[in-house]
Amino acid sequence: MSTDPYAWIEESLATIHRADWYRSVQTIYGLPGATVLLAGQEMINFASNDYLGLAGDERLIQAATSAIQTYGTGSTGSRLLSGHREVHRDLEKAIASLKQTEDAVVFSSGYLANLGAISALIGKRDLVVSDQYNHSSLKNGAILSGATIIEYPHCDVAALRTQLSQQRQSYRRCLIITDSVFSMDGDVCPLPALLELADEFSCMVLIDEAHATGVLGKTGAGCVEHFDCPGQQLVQIGTLSKALGSLGGYVAGSASLIDFLRNRAPSWIYTTALSPADTTAALAAISIVQQEPQRRTQLWQNIAYLKESLQKQLPNLKLLPSESPILCFQLPSAADALKAGQQLRNAGIFAPAIRPPTVPTSRIRISVMATHETVHIQKLVVALSRAIY
Numbered sequence: 001m002s003t004d005p006y007a008w009i010e011e012s013l014a015t016i017h018r019a020d021w022y023r024s025v026q027t028i029y030g031l032p033g034a035t036v037l038l039a040g041q042e043m044i045n046f047a048s049n050d051y052l053g054l055a056g057d058e059r060l061i062q063a064a065t066s067a068i069q070t071y072g073t074g075s076t077g078s079r080l081l082s083g084h085r086e087v088h089r090d091l092e093k094a095i096a097s098l099k100q101t102e103d104a105v106v107f108s109s110g111y112l113a114n115l116g117a118i119s120a121l122i123g124k125r126d127l128v129v130s131d132q133y134n135h136s137s138l139k140n141g142a143i144l145s146g147a148t149i150i151e152y153p154h155c156d157v158a159a160l161r162t163q164l165s166q167q168r169q170s171y172r173r174c175l176i177i178t179d180s181v182f183s184m185d186g187d188v189c190p191l192p193a194l195l196e197l198a199d200e201f202s203c204m205v206l207i208d209e210a211h212a213t214g215v216l217g218k219t220g221a222g223c224v225e226h227f228d229c230p231g232q233q234l235v236q237i238g239t240l241s242k243a244l245g246s247l248g249g250y251v252a253g254s255a256s257l258i259d260f261l262r263n264r265a266p267s268w269i270y271t272t273a274l275s276p277a278d279t280t281a282a283l284a285a286i287s288i289v290q291q292e293p294q295r296r297t298q299l300w301q302n303i304a305y306l307k308e309s310l311q312k313q314l315p316n317l318k319l320l321p322s323e324s325p326i327l328c329f330q331l332p333s334a335a336d337a338l339k340a341g342q343q344l345r346n347a348g349i350f351a352p353a354i355r356p357p358t359v360p361t362s363r364i365r366i367s368v369m370a371t372h373e374t375v376h377i378q379k380l381v382v383a384l385s386r387a388i389y
């Protein structure tokens with residue numbers, strides 16, 4: 001056999017290109033913010049998850065810099081093996097206080113938090129029911145657990161009820177998993193109805209607040225607070241990397257849940273602790289979220305202003321339903337989405353085209369920030385009217 005065992009990779013890449021699914025990374029320069037430098041041109045940034053504009057905030061930068069001076073750059077090993085810093089526990093207590101839970105545990109990313117929590121909570125004898133639009137980390141956590149996976153149609157509580165009534169009794173434990181704000185659509189899960197079903201069918205519920213923390217709820221605690229749901233009964237996942245402007249993930253919940261995860265979640269046990277800089281930047285961000293609610297108010301005003309302007313000026317735009325800073329416009333094909341993204345870029349707007357296999361239908365995804373100015377939003381609307389019509 002003399003065939004190149006890696007030849008299939010080139011062929012596979014060619015297929016990706018032919019489908020207009022090929023992706024590549026853009027380099028941006030300078031501090032992150034409402035505007036960024038892209039290929040030497042200042043662009044208005046609608047491509048970031050930095051909803052409150054904290055990733056470039058002087059206070060987070062200061063917190064991270066002084067942590068590096070005190071603790072160094074690396075955390076040198078897993079926490080169980082090499083020990084941790086006071087700031088790790090300070091951050092976990094701050095998360096628990098924001099989420100109104102007994103405790104929390106931080107992971108090196110939100111992705112790892114989902115893999116670790118889901119695979120620790122259920123196994124081969126169990127059932128996981130998952131919204132079809134859930135984030136990749138939830139889906140892969142479910143696969144990793146070895147449990148039987150059933151997907152329910154997006155936010156369809158009636159279909160979920162039917163599936164649970166047919167399947168639940170055949171399994172030991174059952175875990176319902178859902179994004180709170182769906183990351184590629186911007187709509188919100190029907191949490192109160194999910195909790196009722198969980199109660200009726202004796203299921204655990206895991207909710208991923210990645211795009212809701214700092215954004216939804218009176219104090220920025222997320223969707224659980226937004227719906228005024230009792231948080232103690234939940235496994236609440238989130239990330240430090242979006243509105244909190246840092247890097248890392250967490251699980252918040254009861255003291256026993258968190259204690260259990262510290263003993264059973266492989267993506268926590270066998271990986272290096274969060275770096276001191278990421279940890280203290282996130283700590284500074286949580287205190288800003290709690291002390292400066294005006295940032296959240298401004299974010300929601302910007303969202304309302306954008307939606308109003310779109311309704312008035314582009315009534316035919318195919319806007320997907322959204323209750324968050326994420327607004328998506330559907331386009332007929334991947335090629336159309338790429339073309340619209342390029343036209344927006346020519347107009348000084350940075351907003352990504354999202355295509356299969358990430359989503360079932362191609363779209364342009366806009367994410368609004370608290371630090372966008374009125375003129376930024378006005379320019380977006382003008383550019384959209386030219387790019388999409």
Ligand SMILES: *Cc1c(COP(=O)(O)O)cnc(C)c1O
Nearest residue numbers: 109110111135183210239241248
């Ligand atoms: C971004 C995201 C994650 C992953 O978080 P990271 O900290 O970036 O790894 C998990 N879940 C959802 C819903 C997300 O949008």
